[in-house]
Amino acid sequence: MRDSLEPLGQHHDRGFILPFAVAPVAGNGELRDLNVGGNSGCASLLTPDRKRHHGGNSFGIWCDESGQSDKSLSDSRSGSRSVWTVSLRQILEWIDRPVEFSKIDAQGMDLEIVTSGGSMLHLLERVLLEVVSDDCKPVYVKQPRCSEVVERMGKLGFKPLTPIPCTPQMPRLRANHYCELDYVFINAAAGITAQSTRDEIFEYQSGNINSCTAQYDILKLGHPHWAARNGKLRELAGDGQLVARHWHPHKPTNAERWYYRDQPGMSDVNMPGSNSSMGRGYLCPNTCFVPPGRHNNHTHILGVAWNVVRRKRLQCPL
């Protein structure tokens, strides 16, 4: 081991990292309280809306402990932390040239972060925001849902990279983590177009359940992974149709990968490391949706208890 200095603030030979939160703030920055909990993916300047749960809807329940300190546990993971917070305008001034793509994942603050770009927003060409589907309850107090995000981004000069459904085309069975959508917006006011957008950015566009255009019967086909392996999914798709499936649920590193098929006779299109819909619609398992004529969440279409279905990993395995 050599006792040498590392470059200041570089997490990569081609990257700087700053220990700052980003939000609308006045001046050069200020200290703000960041709510944290055991799940670091829930850390947010906003407070979880713990009153939103109802019935079997569990979306965001894993974030409820953020901001709640439990001193009896001597646990420094929950509560709030003071973090230095700057505006996006400040960050863009430090970069001082066009940003081709920005990925924002700030737990309910995404839209507010964009608005904090102010007079420097012309440098932001494309931006990925995590938004909540219109048919799900937001995780955080004052968190906007998809339609409001689209409307307010439009007023800032941004439009969706591809048409984005803010509600599923078929009723969602359960409000779970698929309520979160990853949508890319392009700065139309700055002349940015979808045609000029590289594939690596398209791959971030993910509609989850909202991009399902039709259902297939998972009980007849079996798990989409195995159905794909034995060619059943291939038989499902018509010309140009895509079929979504979940790749190998037993390997966490692959758990979010999606695979599609373009044309009959072609092999599956593999998008490693991506859970993207590429802005396209696709066929989905019927276990993701409320069965026709049913309004409760407790019994499956064939009378199979949902806990049994879950155990078999058949419940909406996208």
Added chain:
Amino acid sequence: MQVGMLLDGALPIPVDATPILLEIGSSDRNTMDVEVLPKIPNAFLVTAEPLIEKYSRALGRRRESGKVRDCQSQLGRGQGSDLE
């Protein structure tokens, strides 16, 4: 505490770097330094991450290419011979 350098009010990003990428909120998974920079050879990334342990972990991911060792680490030990 100084956490970076500014030259004439701007980060010292190489003039020939393109595209410029910005990541706001970077936890342990799906970070752009791991997932995107390898795909775009001349890209430059600026990341903002307020959680100090995630920030420090990201700094720890940096390795100069000539210093990368393709081998396993010893169980319960840091790099080198120091027992942690």
